[in-house]
Amino acid sequence: MAKNDHSYDTLKLKNQVCFPLYACSKELVxxxxxxxxxxxxxxxxxxVMMVLWERETVSSRELxxxxxxxxxxxxxxxxxxxxxxxxxxxxxxxxxxxxxxKLTEGGRKLKDKAAEIPSAIAECMGLxxxxxxxxxxxxxxxxxxxxxxx
Amino acid sequence: MAKNDHSYDTLKLKNQVCFPLYACSKELVxxxxxxxxxxxxxxxxxxVMMVLWERETVSSRELxxxxxxxxxxxxxxxxxxxxxxxxxxxxxxxxxxxxxxKLTEGGRKLKDKAAEIPSAIAECMGLxxxxxxxxxxxxxxxxxxxxxxx
DNA sequence: CGCAATTTACTTGTGCACAATTATATTAAA
DNA sequence: TTTAATATAATTGTGCACAAGTAAATTGCG
Numbered sequence: 001m002a003k004n005d006h007s008y009d010t011l012k013l014k015n016q017v018c019f020p021l022y023a024c025s026k027e028l029v030x031x032x033x034x035x036x037x038x039x040x041x042x043x044x045x046x047x048v049m050m051v052l053w054e055r056e057t058v059s060s061r062e063l064x065x066x067x068x069x070x071x072x073x074x075x076x077x078x079x080x081x082x083x084x085x086x087x088x089x090x091x092x093x094x095x096x097x098x099x100x101x102k103l104t105e106g107g108r109k110l111k112d113k114a115a116e117i118p119s120a121i122a123e124c125m126g127l128x129x130x131x132x133x134x135x136x137x138x139x140x141x142x143x144x145x146x147x148x149x150x
Numbered sequence: 151m152a153k154n155d156h157s158y159d160t161l162k163l164k165n166q167v168c169f170p171l172y173a174c175s176k177e178l179v180x181x182x183x184x185x186x187x188x189x190x191x192x193x194x195x196x197x198v199m200m201v202l203w204e205r206e207t208v209s210s211r212e213l214x215x216x217x218x219x220x221x222x223x224x225x226x227x228x229x230x231x232x233x234x235x236x237x238x239x240x241x242x243x244x245x246x247x248x249x250x251x252k253l254t255e256g257g258r259k260l261k262d263k264a265a266e267i268p269s270a271i272a273e274c275m276g277l278x279x280x281x282x283x284x285x286x287x288x289x290x291x292x293x294x295x296x297x298x299x300x
Numbered sequence: 301c302g303c304a305a306t307t308t309a310c311t312t313g314t315g316c317a318c319a320a321t322t323a324t325a326t327t328a329a330a
Numbered sequence: 331t332t333t334a335a336t337a338t339a340a341t342t343g344t345g346c347a348c349a350a351g352t353a354a355a356t357t358g359c360g
Binding site for chain 2: 344345346347348349350354355356
């Protein structure tokens with residue numbers, strides 16, 4: 001055997017933190033699905049709407065940055081949300097490159113319907129308040145560390 | 151306003167644990183990409199190979215279960231790994247429905263090349279050993295709780 | 301036994317997700 | 331001011347990811 005046993009142990013699925021993180025993230029999106037279906041949204045569309053519910057207006061570039069999504073993903077998502085009547089896409093007057101997104105009345109109405117979702121999802125996960133806090137802190141810490149490597 | 155301020159606060163991106171989990175998972179897969187490119191694997195293909203490196207043989211059904219993937223995802227992934235020569239797909243003799251996957255010599259060779267990946271990724275995340283442990287425990291706990299709701 | 305229910309896997313369709321490329325507008329530098 | 335560099339966004343191509351529907355083998359019940 002070329003390597004010692006220890007170096008292979010790290011390749012076992014049960015010794016990897018990456019896998020439960022990946023699986024948990026997918027499972028979470030799956031739990032959202034039935035709730036979001038009532039709003040005719042996917043999870044990705046939902047997080048875009050969350051930004052707009054909070055800010056009313058946002059540039060495409062800022063959105064891409066805060067959601068960690070590139071334009072290859074964002075462009076078609078924004079097109080669908082525009083077609084659904086939840087937001088508008090306009091070019092900035094002073095700079096034709098910039099795309100400005102604005103919440104519409106239709107999009108604003110969704111916010112009421114969505115208000116009960118976070119607590120429902122939290123219940124699905126079944127963690128204590130303290131555990132949620134720890135999970136939040138650690139995922140953001142790892143995210144920040146990985147960002148800095150780009 | 152139909153709802154009180156508090157119920158809307160939960161809809162803010164920065165108050166959601168789901169979002170950093172989702173973003174962290176994607177960022178992790180992105181960090182894997184350059185390492186896995188040298189092995190000609192995607193992340194999903196990599197976790198399939200991890201199971202085979204550990205077990206040599208596994209049924210398609212068991213694989214789907216332990217990776218939390220359905221056949222719609224798994225079938226094409228397994229086809230590509232078969233074409234790449236990393237595994238074989240055979241029907242079980244006693245039950246023609248069952249698909250048995252077996253690691254090939256070519257697939258086994260990849261294991262050596264992959265041995266250094268876990269520590270490289272761990273370094274990217276920049277967490278302490280203790281933090282890794284906590285993250286592992288919490289994500290598996292949430293995963294288990296969500297599974298039980300199906 | 302004969303047939304309904306179940307299990308396993310595949311197929312189809314939709315929507316991310318991202319790398320790589322392209323297009324256009326703006327800014328900066330020579 | 332012309333041109334090179336940069337910034338913003340769209341496009342293209344590949345590969346997940348999953349719901350819904352289909353197909354075939356097996357099991358179990360009458």
